[in-house]
Each structure stands twice: as structure tokens, then as C-alpha cells.
Amino acid sequence: MFNAKTRAIVVVGAQWGDEGKGKLVDVMAERADWVVRYQGGANAGHTVHIGDHSTVLHQVPSGILHPGVRCAIGNGVVLDPETLFVEVDELVRDGVDVAGRLYVSDRAHLVMPYHKLVDKESSASKAIGTTGRGIGPCYEDKIARRGVRVLDLKHPVRLRALVEKGTEHANHILAGFGSEKRASVEHTLDALQALSARLLALSEDVGLAIHHALKSGAAVLFEGAQGSLLDVDHGTYPFVTSSNTTAGGAATGVGVSPRALDECIGVVKAYTTRVGSGPLPTEYDEVMGEKVRTLGNEYGATTGRPRRCGWFDAVVVRYAVRVNGLSALAVTKLDVLDTLEKIGLCTGYEIDGQLVTEFPGDLADLEHITPHYEWFDGWLTSTADARTLDALPAKARAYLDRIEALVESPIRYVSVGTRRDQIIGL
Ligand code: GDP
Ligand code: IMO
Numbered sequence: 001m002f003n004a005k006t007r008a009i010v011v012v013g014a015q016w017g018d019e020g021k022g023k024l025v026d027v028m029a030e031r032a033d034w035v036v037r038y039q040g041g042a043n044a045g046h047t048v049h050i051g052d053h054s055t056v057l058h059q060v061p062s063g064i065l066h067p068g069v070r071c072a073i074g075n076g077v078v079l080d081p082e083t084l085f086v087e088v089d090e091l092v093r094d095g096v097d098v099a100g101r102l103y104v105s106d107r108a109h110l111v112m113p114y115h116k117l118v119d120k121e122s123s124a125s126k127a128i129g130t131t132g133r134g135i136g137p138c139y140e141d142k143i144a145r146r147g148v149r150v151l152d153l154k155h156p157v158r159l160r161a162l163v164e165k166g167t168e169h170a171n172h173i174l175a176g177f178g179s180e181k182r183a184s185v186e187h188t189l190d191a192l193q194a195l196s197a198r199l200l201a202l203s204e205d206v207g208l209a210i211h212h213a214l215k216s217g218a219a220v221l222f223e224g225a226q227g228s229l230l231d232v233d234h235g236t237y238p239f240v241t242s243s244n245t246t247a248g249g250a251a252t253g254v255g256v257s258p259r260a261l262d263e264c265i266g267v268v269k270a271y272t273t274r275v276g277s278g279p280l281p282t283e284y285d286e287v288m289g290e291k292v293r294t295l296g297n298e299y300g301a302t303t304g305r306p307r308r309c310g311w312f313d314a315v316v317v318r319y320a321v322r323v324n325g326l327s328a329l330a331v332t333k334l335d336v337l338d339t340l341e342k343i344g345l346c347t348g349y350e351i352d353g354q355l356v357t358e359f360p361g362d363l364a365d366l367e368h369i370t371p372h373y374e375w376f377d378g379w380l381t382s383t384a385d386a387r388t389l390d391a392l393p394a395k396a397r398a399y400l401d402r403i404e405a406l407v408e409s410p411i412r413y414v415s416v417g418t419r420r421d422q423i424i425g426l
């Protein structure tokens with residue numbers, strides 16, 4: 001947690017996304033001055049549950065429900081202005097005062113209607129099972145240096161030229177897929193025109209603002225989206241998202257030095273889930289999968305798709321501890337395991353007769369994996385009301401102790417329900 005020395009904390013997903021980052025960020029934001037998103041975009045769905053009401057945030061940082069906290073969207077995010085304002089308007093309808101507290105980096109790239117069209121029409125996106133939010137095509141344009149940034153909205157001639165270039169490229173790709181659909185320059189410019197003034201009013205040099213905030217001693221949370229195994233470099237490529245979800249992305253995606261980051265907390269479920277295609281070594285069979293999906297309400301917060309479920313994979317999380325330099329873990333959804341008689345914990349993989357404990361980079365290896373499990377007796381009692389580690393059943397503590405030892409990181413927080421107060425360690 002924040003203290004005199006620890007002022008900048010990164011929160012990352014340490015599995016395949018949906019670990020409960022939104023809940024942890026909301027809880028930690030109680031003591032923060034700023035919450036900043038650094039990558040991803042509207043593919044994220046971060047749930048914050050207060051009282052009986054749950055809010056799913058896609059682009060707005062998960063600190064927004066704390067009135068005194070400022071929220072920023074960093075340059076590393078690909079920003080969809082249309083859905084951003086739908087989200088903001090919903091928050092305002094729910095009584096959240098957003099005015100003057102939300103900032104958008106002037107350098108953030110904009111997700112255009114043509115990015116969403118390409119994402120929805122592409123067979124490659126379908127094979128990966130993307131969220132269809134235009135994330136990959138927008139990052140492609142960014143890397144190819146034909147993207148449109150927030151600051152371009154101030155320059156109509158430049159904006160038109162960039163939109164023409166982007167549209168031409170998108171239409172070329174659509175034709176290549178054999179799609180009949182085409183993007184229109186005028187449609188895109190009209191859509192931007194309608195939102196431009198509102199977006200420019202939020203535009204800020206976010207890197208500079210966070211630099212000043214940290215210099216003056218403010219407490220800043222860097223909110224990751226997706227999970228480490230979806231990182232474009234370190235994840236299960238090509239079944240990944242198109243950004244650096246891991247802690248390094250926090251520095252580049254906000255515009256602060258890596259040396260400014262004091263701590264990194266990894267969020268993990270007490271089991272494992274994944275949405276979309278790609279390897280999931282510890283995936284349950286159909287019957288168990290359905291059981292845990294129901295117990296954990298495992299349906300995507302953005303697309304509503306059923307999440308694939310499996311046992312906790314210590315190989316994966318140990319890898320995430322290393323790649324992110326995690327200082328601690330937050331284990332969520334422990335309560336979902338409350339009624340299970342036996343609980344598996346994957347300690348290593350057998351690949352072609354060899355025992356492997358480092359996560360492999362080659363998908364071909366992952367396809368031949370036989371996971372090795374240690375089995376734990378279930379605690380068969382509710383953990384939902386536990387507020388200290390001592391209040392947890394001994395069998396649940398034994399399970400968590402073994403996770404700590406295997407992944408080589410201390411567990412600092414344990415979440416035992418959706419609500420803000422259902423957390424141990426704060
Ligand atoms: P994120 O993308 O990492 O923010 O996670 P999501 O919001 O997509 O998915 C996590 C889901 O688990 C949400 O529905 C949360 O309300 C819920 N959740 C978070 N922590 C807990 C917990 O400790 N127990 C239970 N039962 N649900 C939780
Ligand atoms: P949060 O922040 C879980 C997955 C998609 C797909 C792959 C690529 O809520 O944890 P994309 O649309 O990003 O090009 O899709 O990544 N994916 C997520 N899975 N949680 C997320 O976000 C995700 N964002 C993207 O399902 O497999």
C-alpha cells in the first residue's frame with residue numbers, strides 16, 4: 001500500500017485478464033490521488049461493485065467512483081471517443097461527478113470506426129477471438145505511423161489527411177478479406193466532429209501531469225488492462241492483445257520513467273480463466289468447467305462471452321512474477337472455491353517426457369503439455385466474511401501458502417467476494 005516511500009504502484013493482471021483488477025484498483029484508490037490507465041482500450045471490462053450496484057468500466061480508470069481521485073488515460077491507451085462518452089454519460093446518470101476529474105493524453109491514439117470495422121470483419125480476429133473493439137487495427141496504424149492522435153483534432157487539414165490515409169488502408173485490408181464493407185472518410189470525420197470539442201476539453205499532457213503529481217508527493221495507481229499472458233511480447237503469441245500489458249508498459253504508456261515506479265502488484269484469481277482462443281494448460285473438462293463458470297459467474301464483462309476456466313497454474317504466475325517484477329500478489333475469488341471437495345494446483349508441465357517449470361515461448365510446446373498437479377482438500381466452508389488471514393479456514397491458508405512458495409511472491413491481499421469490503425489485507 002502507499003506509504004511515505006511508495007507513491008507509484010502498478011496493478012497488473014498476472015494471468016489472462018479479468019483477474020479482478022477493477023475491484024483491487026477501486027479498493028486501493030481509497031488512498032490514491034490519481035489512477036492512470038496505460039494501455040489497452042475498450043477491450044477491457046473492469047467491474048467495481050458497490051452496495052448492490054455494479055459498474056463495468058471500459059476506458060475510464062477504476063478510481064472514478066472515489067470523488068477525490070483524479071483519473072487519466074495515458075498515451076499508451078487506444079481511445080475510442082464514441083464509447084468513452086457513452087461510459088461517462090452512464091456514470092453521470094448514476095450520480096458520479098466526472099467533471100474536472102478525467103483527463104485524456106493528447107498523445108493517445110484514437111480508435112476510428114474503420115478500426116472496429118476491420119476488427120469485426122477480419123478472419124484473423126475471429127480466430128483469436130478478439131473483442132471486436134478495433135484494438136489491434138488501431139495499434140497497427142500507430143506502429144505503422146499513420147495513426148490519429150487526440151492532438152490531431154486541433155488541426156482540421158492534418159486530421160482529414162490522416163483519416164484519408166487510414167481509410168484507404170482499412171479499405172485495402174477489407175478488400176483483401178473479400179469483405180464487401182467499406183469505410184467512409186466523411187462518415188469518420190462527421191463522427192469525430194461531433195465529439196471533438198468534448199474530447200479536446202479533456203486533453204492534457206498526462207505524462208507531465210503525473211510527473212508533477214509524483215514530484216509533489218501524490219499517490220498514483222497505474223491501472224493495467226488485460227493480463228500478462230495476453231502481452232504482445234510475453235504472452236501466448238499470437239493469441240494475445242496488441243499492447244504491452246506487463247509493468248514495463250506503465251512507464252511507456254504514461255510517459256514516466258521506469259525508475260518512478262515503486263511497486264507492482266499482480267492480481268490473480270484463485271483459479272484461472274481465459275476468454276477467446278489460445279492455450280490454457282490447466283483448462284477443466286466440460287463438466288468441471290461449467291461448474292466453476294457458474295460458481296464464479298465467469299462471463300466476460302465486455303462481450304458477455306463464457307470464460308474458459310481451469311486450476312491455478314503456478315508456472316504461469318511465477319512467470320508473471322518475473323516478467324513484471326511483482327512485489328506482491330492479490331488473490332481474488334477465493335470464495336468461488338469454497339464448495340469444492342478437491343482443489344488442484346499446477347506445479348509444472350511435462351513436455352515430451354521432460355518436467356518444465358519455466359513458461360515456454362513456443363505454442364507448439366504448450367500444445368503437448370501434461371500439467372502436474374498437487375491436490376488440496378477443500379475447506380468446504382464460506383470464506384465470504386473473513387477479514388483477516390487468521391479468519392480463513394486452515395485448509396484455505398495452506399492452499400495460499402503453497403501458492404506463495406511456488407510463485408515466489410508474497411500474497412498481500414485476498415478477495416473473498418465482489419463487494420469493496422470483502423477483502424483481506426487492507
Ligand atoms: P478485471 O477485468 O480484472 O477488472 O476483472 P472483471 O471485472 O472483468 O472480472 C472479475 C469479476 O469477478 C467481476 O465480476 C468482479 O465483480 C468479480 N470479483 C472480483 N473479486 C471477486 C471475489 O473476490 N469474489 C467473487 N466471487 N467475485 C469477485
Ligand atoms: P480486462 O482488462 C480478458 C482477449 C480477447 C482475445 C485477445 C485479443 O477486462 O482484463 P483484443 O480485442 O484485445 O484484440 O483481443 O485478448 N482480451 C481480454 N481477455 N480480459 C480482457 O481485459 C481482455 N481484453 C482482451 O478475448 O482473446
Ligand code: MG
Binds near residue numbers: 018044047301302
Ligand atoms: Mg475484465
